[in-house]
Amino acid sequence: MNSLTPQEILQVMSDMGFDLTPHPKLPNSVLDKRLRDALNASQNRDGFPVSLDPRNLPKWPMETGLDGRPLPNGRSVFDAVIRVNYEELSEIHRAEREGREYEALPHHVNALWDLRQVVMYLGRALDKGTDWLPPRGS
Structure with missing residues (x-):
């Protein structure tokens, strides 16, 4: 051949x-x-192992209850997933020193940055009580 x-x-x-x-x-x-x-x-x-099914994972200790009050052992999903690289952190500090607002990269310039933004958005949505996963067995 x-x-x-x-x-x-x-x-x-x-x-x-x-x-x-x-x-x-x-x-x-x-x-x-x-x-x-x-x-x-x-x-x-x-x-390869089967894909991870998030419905089989234990519930995250939510930051607040359904009534909006803080829970004693709760943790913000957003705070758990937020990540900033050194270059981005330097830009944030530079903007603060210059008295201007930090301008993040536009979408679709850096795939990893976009992925981080999506994960942080999902974390924020979970913190607000959004549930988009279908119930088990459906």
Whole structure:
């Protein structure tokens, strides 16, 4: 069987959902290994643990009760998941020193930043009592 060209490997990897640069500076042997590893992983999917079902997890000790009063052992989900990297923290402090409001990155510029924002939003929604998971057995 003939080997795939680097462009063909990139196309196959792209079709599998991998985001690689269009003109990588990787040798063919590295591209071949990445494709082999991806194909092997996809064939062994049944060997991976089943996905986590959040309905099977214990309830989070909510910050407030349904009446809005603080609970003694409660904890804010938002406070538990909030994360700021060093660069972002530096920008926040610089904005404070200059007497201006910190302007966060716009959406869709940095995927990890966007993911952090989504997780923090979900934490805030849970703190407010939002429940979007269907009940067990439905």
